[in-house]
Amino acid sequence: MAAAEESHLKAAADVKQFVSDQPKLVQQALYKYEAAALGIFRHLRIQSKHYVMRLLHVEQPFPVSFIDRWPSKKSHEKIHQEAFEEIIRLGLGSQLDGSLNLEPAFRKSLRIALQGGGASWRGPLKPEKAKHVVDGEFLSNYSKEKWEAVLLYIVRSRGSEQEHEIEARVRNNLIGIGVLSNDSGLVSITRKGFQFLLMETQDQLWYYILGYIRHTQANAPQHVAELLALVFKISMGQLGKDYPTEGLSEIQRGFLKVLTDIGIVYRRKSKSSRYYPSSSGLSLNQIQTDTTHANNGYIVTETNYRIYAYNPTDLQVVIVYNNHILCVDKTLKAVLSLFVTLNFRLPGLTVGEITRESINNAFQRGVTAKQLHTYLQSHGHPQMHNSFPSAVKQQLRLWEEESMRLQSELGTLYSGFQTFKDYDTLRNFARDIGYLLWCDDLQKLVLVSKCHHKEVATHWKEYKARK
Numbered sequence: 001m002a003a004a005e006e007s008h009l010k011a012a013a014d015v016k017q018f019v020s021d022q023p024k025l026v027q028q029a030l031y032k033y034e035a036a037a038l039g040i041f042r043h044l045r046i047q048s049k050h051y052v053m054r055l056l057h058v059e060q061p062f063p064v065s066f067i068d069r070w071p072s073k074k075s076h077e078k079i080h081q082e083a084f085e086e087i088i089r090l091g092l093g094s095q096l097d098g099s100l101n102l103e104p105a106f107r108k109s110l111r112i113a114l115q116g117g118g119a120s121w122r123g124p125l126k127p128e129k130a131k132h133v134v135d136g137e138f139l140s141n142y143s144k145e146k147w148e149a150v151l152l153y154i155v156r157s158r159g160s161e162q163e164h165e166i167e168a169r170v171r172n173n174l175i176g177i178g179v180l181s182n183d184s185g186l187v188s189i190t191r192k193g194f195q196f197l198l199m200e201t202q203d204q205l206w207y208y209i210l211g212y213i214r215h216t217q218a219n220a221p222q223h224v225a226e227l228l229a230l231v232f233k234i235s236m237g238q239l240g241k242d243y244p245t246e247g248l249s250e251i252q253r254g255f256l257k258v259l260t261d262i263g264i265v266y267r268r269k270s271k272s273s274r275y276y277p278s279s280s281g282l283s284l285n286q287i288q289t290d291t292t293h294a295n296n297g298y299i300v301t302e303t304n305y306r307i308y309a310y311n312p313t314d315l316q317v318v319i320v321y322n323n324h325i326l327c328v329d330k331t332l333k334a335v336l337s338l339f340v341t342l343n344f345r346l347p348g349l350t351v352g353e354i355t356r357e358s359i360n361n362a363f364q365r366g367v368t369a370k371q372l373h374t375y376l377q378s379h380g381h382p383q384m385h386n387s388f389p390s391a392v393k394q395q396l397r398l399w400e401e402e403s404m405r406l407q408s409e410l411g412t413l414y415s416g417f418q419t420f421k422d423y424d425t426l427r428n429f430a431r432d433i434g435y436l437l438w439c440d441d442l443q444k445l446v447l448v449s450k451c452h453h454k455e456v457a458t459h460w461k462e463y464k465a466r467k
Helices: 002-012 015-020 024-030 034-043 046-055 074-089 104-115 136-155 168-176 191-197 201-216 221-235 250-261 279-283 330-336 356-364 369-378 390-403 420-432 450-466
Strands: 093-096 099-102 180-183 186-189 274-277 299-301 307-309 324-327 341-346 349-353 411-414 436-440 445-449
Touching: 015 034, 015 201, 015 221, 024 221, 034 104, 034 221, 046 074, 046 099, 074 093, 099 104, 136 168, 136 191, 136 201, 136 279, 168 180, 168 201, 168 250, 201 221, 201 279, 221 250, 221 279, 356 369, 356 390, 369 390, 411 450, 420 436, 420 445, 420 450, 445 450
Parallel strands: none
Antiparallel strands: 093 099, 180 186, 299 307, 324 349, 341 349, 411 445, 436 445
């Protein structure tokens, strides 16, 4: 179940999957924006990009029989088919009468994005002196602090009073996308929220943004293209450069406030006429190829179990061969407390230990051993990426298998059957449709899932009436 939830979370953070799920009209409206066309193109697999480039200047429909000859080897046929299906699924092209034709709006926008032409994405520049200098370092720190505040709010939402608050828009969206729940005014983290915390930052941001669009624009699909196009436009910007709000629609201006709340863009004032894409906003357009090298730590672990932790500005996490963890980063420390027993803290240093109890708590919240391993590895020292302790990895997997041996489930017990035929009829019905949890032929007992009790009871009443 946890693995299925993890897969669902990854799909929900996949912008390609989001676009492919949209109606044809929404896809066509999206591709009218040059930034959106280029952004989707960059997210395509390599073979799909190759096919798009070969068809970009072909105005008339191109025979599919010719495209099927492009793979040079028979072993590449699967890759060829996946690329072809991706182009169709994303609405980049359509197949009709044995021919493939690129979507006109996508072809035009991608040409402009790659070759130049059209209106400037930055808009009109006004020669005015900047009263407040906003450089890349400031924007990087700003985006990091903004998103860390969101993560800290999530990790500390366990049914207790919060030490600090965040924007109401952010809190409501976290509830809307299922990361947090609101029970009579008491905000707490959900199973999905625990898995959300262990995702890569880029995936977290995409999950939040796409979740907001799904949650708020469910009844207004005509606005989906505008919002997503703005995200791509921001991701194509330059760090330290300002962009005007002039030319943005009313719905895009409102969405800009949402993006400001989580550090995707920076604005000096809520009504400022210009905005600055942050490092987080630019990262949305980066294609992750190896997430295990996303962060650099500063802790060295030796094979004799000793650890040397130096103290630069931001220390990361590394896992020790004797199951101990050292970390000093504020956000990482908070996340680690969800599945690590913290032993003691020193100035700039926290020592914790992975135990069966702490790991089982994480498993009960829907986290998987693979997620824990990936999280610890991606936040470790570069020298640890290729030498993660195999014993610890194996132990996480064993603890996960151990936690899955027994599973509790509520059920309804049927007993007191007058004849074996009555018992056999109900048992077979529950078993055939997958509602049967347990049965005993000698004692004529049937245990069915509690959530399906009404359906089984209805069938039993109809059977007794016919009898």
